[in-house]
Amino acid sequence: MRGASVSYIFPIYNETGNIPLLYQRVCEATADLPYDIELLFVNDGSADASLALLLDLQEHDDRVTVIDFARNYGHQLAVTAGLDAATGDAVIVMDSDLQDPPAVSRELLERWEDGYDVVYAQRRTRQDTAFKKATAAIFYKVLQKVSEIDIPPNTGDFRLLDRRVVEEIKKFREHDRFIRGMVSYIGFKQTAVQFDRDERFAGVTGYPLRKMLKLAADGILGFSTFPLTVISRMGFAAAGLSLLGVIYALYMKLFVPEAVIEGWTFIVIAVLFMGGLQLIMLGILGGYVGRIYKQVQNRPLYGVRNVYASHKVSRGTKN
Ligand code: UDP
Ligand code: MG
Numbered sequence: 001m002r003g004a005s006v007s008y009i010f011p012i013y014n015e016t017g018n019i020p021l022l023y024q025r026v027c028e029a030t031a032d033l034p035y036d037i038e039l040l041f042v043n044d045g046s047a048d049a050s051l052a053l054l055l056d057l058q059e060h061d062d063r064v065t066v067i068d069f070a071r072n073y074g075h076q077l078a079v080t081a082g083l084d085a086a087t088g089d090a091v092i093v094m095d096s097d098l099q100d101p102p103a104v105s106r107e108l109l110e111r112w113e114d115g116y117d118v119v120y121a122q123r124r125t126r127q128d129t130a131f132k133k134a135t136a137a138i139f140y141k142v143l144q145k146v147s148e149i150d151i152p153p154n155t156g157d158f159r160l161l162d163r164r165v166v167e168e169i170k171k172f173r174e175h176d177r178f179i180r181g182m183v184s185y186i187g188f189k190q191t192a193v194q195f196d197r198d199e200r201f202a203g204v205t206g207y208p209l210r211k212m213l214k215l216a217a218d219g220i221l222g223f224s225t226f227p228l229t230v231i232s233r234m235g236f237a238a239a240g241l242s243l244l245g246v247i248y249a250l251y252m253k254l255f256v257p258e259a260v261i262e263g264w265t266f267i268v269i270a271v272l273f274m275g276g277l278q279l280i281m282l283g284i285l286g287g288y289v290g291r292i293y294k295q296v297q298n299r300p301l302y303g304v305r306n307v308y309a310s311h312k313v314s315r316g317t318k319n
Pocket of ligand 1: 073094205
């Protein structure tokens, strides 16, 4: 689509070694595209010379915008700031360490032109440690099982979002964010483009295990109240078992009284009964807490792709 604009969002955390080549690759990939290009770099509290490099780019290239965070807020918030600031009709989010090849963004744009609202880049192959691959696989299996969202396997945050999707995502103001979950949750016409994920070009990962676990927790807790329902399930299981225990205690008391110590029956019944009762009650509380949690997340209730009415279409279609 001629005349359309496209924003690229690059979260930057200590990427000095990558910025020059990243910029060069992005320039190559976008040189002959018929769009107005915007390059949004979000400096997420880098401790190295990243900011100076970015400001230098900004000085020489007016497509470049630099958002400088006051400290390191984390990748998901850096991407959020980019989405909030982006002006493009399509927005492309990618990592800045060249693991997501800028050239692939051209394929994302092609599918966007085909009419898709979300085009995610799916890893055909991946150069990561066996540990990272295995933990990621387990995480996505669990998330699939317990949550209401369906995240395509082997995708990160490298994806293209149509303006209408960005507007919906901007309504998600929760603090602990899992953006790829939000994108799955919101719907729209989604498709995948396959690519081979390279190794990080320079520098070290900004995602140590601690941050990975936090992201995994945000994904599961943010899109599922399943852990809370586990409590009441355990409660009912414990109550069922305690009923057996009660029957056993009464049987002993009535039919084998010589084997039973004075007071044993009462204590056993009381302990089992109270244990089961408490877990069931906790489960009920969990049910309410889950609803409160959903309410305070304050998410949009639904996303509208288009409104068709006889007088006009409420929001411009993109072609
Ligand atoms: N990143 C960020 N803030 C952080 C950690 C990472 O903005 O606190 C950026 C980083 O610069 C990169 C992207 O997020 O552009 C992905 O991070 P990284 O490559 O370190 O993660 P990995 O690929 O190892 O999972
Ligand atoms: Mg990386």
